[in-house]
Structures are given as C-alpha cells and as structure tokens.
Amino acid sequence: MAENYKNILITGGCGFIGSNFIRHLYKRYPNYKIFNLDALTYAGNTENLADIEKDGMASKGERRYQFLKGDVCDALFLGNLFAEQKFETIVHFAAETHVDRSIFNVSDFVRTNIDGTHALIAASRKYKIPRFIHISTDEIYGSVPEGVSKENAALKPSNPYSTSKACADLLVQSYINTHNAPAIIVRGSNNFGTYQYPEKLIPLAITNIIENEKIPIHGNGEHKRRWLHVEDFCEALDMVMHRAPLGSIYNVSGEEKSNMEILSIIAKVLGVDLDAYKTHTNDRPGADYRYAPDSTKINKELGWSPRHSINEDMPHIVSWYRNNEDWWRKIKAKKEYRDHYLKQSLAQWY
Numbered sequence: 001m002a003e004n005y006k007n008i009l010i011t012g013g014c015g016f017i018g019s020n021f022i023r024h025l026y027k028r029y030p031n032y033k034i035f036n037l038d039a040l041t042y043a044g045n046t047e048n049l050a051d052i053e054k055d056g057m058a059s060k061g062e063r064r065y066q067f068l069k070g071d072v073c074d075a076l077f078l079g080n081l082f083a084e085q086k087f088e089t090i091v092h093f094a095a096e097t098h099v100d101r102s103i104f105n106v107s108d109f110v111r112t113n114i115d116g117t118h119a120l121i122a123a124s125r126k127y128k129i130p131r132f133i134h135i136s137t138d139e140i141y142g143s144v145p146e147g148v149s150k151e152n153a154a155l156k157p158s159n160p161y162s163t164s165k166a167c168a169d170l171l172v173q174s175y176i177n178t179h180n181a182p183a184i185i186v187r188g189s190n191n192f193g194t195y196q197y198p199e200k201l202i203p204l205a206i207t208n209i210i211e212n213e214k215i216p217i218h219g220n221g222e223h224k225r226r227w228l229h230v231e232d233f234c235e236a237l238d239m240v241m242h243r244a245p246l247g248s249i250y251n252v253s254g255e256e257k258s259n260m261e262i263l264s265i266i267a268k269v270l271g272v273d274l275d276a277y278k279t280h281t282n283d284r285p286g287a288d289y290r291y292a293p294d295s296t297k298i299n300k301e302l303g304w305s306p307r308h309s310i311n312e313d314m315p316h317i318v319s320w321y322r323n324n325e326d327w328w329r330k331i332k333a334k335k336e337y338r339d340h341y342l343k344q345s346l347a348q349w350y
C-alpha cells in the first residue's frame with residue numbers, strides 16, 4: 001500500500017556510494033520509497049541504478065524508486081519538494097568529491113559541499129524532517145602521521161576538498177547545537193567497490209591495466225589510507241540510520257594500506273608486473289600522508305565492524321570491472337574525462 005511507505009530522500013544517489021546505498025535500502029526495506037536527488041554532474045550516472053530503475057518500473061504500478069534531477073543548492077526546488085513529500089529521513093551524499101579536481105577548481109566544491117549542505121539542512125529544519133544523516137569524510141582530520149583520529153579530534157583539513165567537507169561537517173554540528181537539529185554525522189574512510197568513477201585510484205588502476213595503459217601514481221605512492229568496502233559502509237549507514245542517537249558523530253573505517261600496497265594487490269589479481277605499469281608523477285600540493293580514523297565508537301555503540309577484507313575482495317572487484325567494461329569505457333571515452341585525466345596524469349596542478 002502506497003500510504004504505508006516511508007519516504008527516504010537520498011542526495012547524490014547517482015554517484016558511487018549513493019548508488020550502492022540506494023541498492024542496499026531498496027533490497028532490504030520493501031516498505032521504503034526512495035527518492036534520489038542528483039544534479040548529474042560528471043560523477044553522476046543514472047546507469048549506476050539501471051537495475052533498480054527497471055525493477056521499479058516493473059513493480060505493479062507502485063514505484064519504490066524515483067529519480068529527481070535537481071541541485072542541492074536550489075533552495076526553491078528543495079522547498080517545493082519537501083512541501084510535497086513527507087520525508088522520514090534524508091541521507092546527504094551529494095558532493096564534489098575528487099581532491100585533484102578541487103586543486104584545479106575550488107568554487108564547485110564551495111558551492112555544492114558548503115552551500116548545498118546549508119540549503120539542505122535549512123530546508124530540513126523548516127519542514128521538520130525527523131532524521132538527517134550527513135555523509136562526511138575522514139579527510140577533514142587532515143594528515144595523521146601517527147596514532148588515530150577519534151571523533152573528537154581537531155579538524156585540520158589541508159586541501160580544498162577536505163576543507164569544504166570540514167565546513168559542511170561543522171555547519172551540520174552548528175545546526176545540532178544551535179537548533180537542536182535531528183542530525184547525525186558519519187565520517188567514512190576511503191571506500192572501494194563497484195560503480196566507482198574511474199578517476200579514483202582503484203578503478204583507475206584496474207581499468208588502465210585492462211587497457212594496457214600506465215597507472216599515474218602521485219609522489220612515491222606511500223600515502224596511507226584506511227580502505228573500506230562500500231558494502232561495509234552501507235551496513236554502517238543502515239545501522240546509523242535506524243539506531244544511532246540523534247546528534248552523534250561516527251567514524252567508519254577500514255584496513256590501512258599504502259597506495260603502493262593497493263596497486264600490488266590489484267596487479268597480483270590481474271597477473272601483471274606492477275613495475276611495467278606504474279609511472280610516478282609530482283605529488284599533489286599539500287598531499288596528506290596518512291588518514292587514520294578510529295571506528296571503535298560505532299563498533300561499541302552499534303555493533304558495526306567490517307566484514308570484507310581488501311585481499312579477499314579484490315578478485316571480486318576486479319571481476320566486476322572486467323564484466324562491466326561497457327560501463328567504464330563509456331565514461332573514459334568522454335571528452336570531459338579525457339581532459340581531466342590528462343591534467344591529473346601529468347600532475348599539472350597549476
């Protein structure tokens with residue numbers, strides 16, 4: 001029955017994590033009607049949810065998934081949408097997400113990540129949405145040479161992407177503190193998995209090796225990140241969405257590996273000699289050496305821990321990119337991708 005559905009709004013659902021999360025919710029919660037608000041920037045791709053779109057069309061006239069093309073910065077659009085639909089929960093993924101791109105062009109990051117988050121949380125407040133989940137990142141803690149970042153660590157972002165995300169995170173905190181906004185913040189570490197845009201390290205390396213192209217590596221490649229399978233992140237978000245106390249902040253983190261270790265795992269799975277594929281470029285200006293968010297809090301409070309391991313899962317991830325060549329080849333063939341890739345691979349930062 002349509003009237004028994006709970007309306008959930010996902011922003012940025014045509015991107016990597018958002019599309020995985022929509023698929024997760026769609027399969028697990030048959031009583032959820034999912035609205036996906038996405039502006040379809042270069043990173044947004046409706047093909048990421050082609051299976052769900054088809055399923056929704058087929059389901060006896062009662063669609064449980066609806067795509068809405070729109071901009072999270074458009075307060076008028078948000079006002080009309082919120083007046084029309086009674087959302088139970090908003091999960092806000094929409095963002096400009098690529099550090100390299102933020103070095104070339106910071107204004108899109110300020111606009112979407114800060115202004116967009118503001119427009120959305122202000123509309124949520126006005127229309128009294130009961131639960132707002134803000135997707136933040138471990139990058140806001142800045143580089144952590146030793147030890148770990150707990151949720152109360154100082155925010156010391158060092159590049160325009162992480163700075164815009166830190167502003168958004170603080171803005172949401174200010175709404176919690178000042179307006180008692182029913183919000184929760186989740187700070188994820190580097191995700192990997194299916195449908196990741198092929199300019200990011202793992203899909204870039206897999207697809208370049210398949211195409212017999214070199215893999216550009218920033219600096220010496222010894223930067224360390226905590227790699228989190230996107231399905232583990234979706235499980236964590238599911239727990240937060242349904243059980244976390246309002247006003248909380250959680251880190252969600254995976255296995256620590258350097259970029260070179262990640263590339264070695266990929267090369268081994270694909271049966272190639274990494275030395276034949278790697279090419280080192282200048283490092284990003286202001287590159288962060290290590291992120292190390294600690295996820296003890298979500299483990300203790302909600303019982304979350306990752307189920308996947310990067311060594312065990314990489315063969316599946318590689319197989320997915322092998323079996324979905326059409327998906328990534330279309331993206332890589334676009335002029336927009338090629339123009340950016342040229343700058344990124346030559347490390348032409350200025």
Ligand SMILES: NC(=O)c1ccc[n+]([C@@H]2O[C@H](COP(=O)([O-])OP(=O)(O)OC[C@H]3O[C@@H](n4cnc5c(N)ncnc54)[C@H](O)[C@@H]3O)[C@@H](O)[C@H]2O)c1
Nearest residue numbers: 012014015016017039040041043044071072095188190191
């Ligand atoms: N990918 C990671 O490893 C990672 C780790 C931690 C946190 N995060 C955060 O998770 C979220 C999703 O990351 P992702 O990797 O899936 O990103 P992505 O770049 O793959 O997707 C972003 C999506 O947002 C949409 N979008 C951009 N600007 C918009 C706007 N103004 N209005 C509406 N939609 C807009 C794009 O079209 C795209 O579909 C981001 O907030 C990111 O900061 C990502």
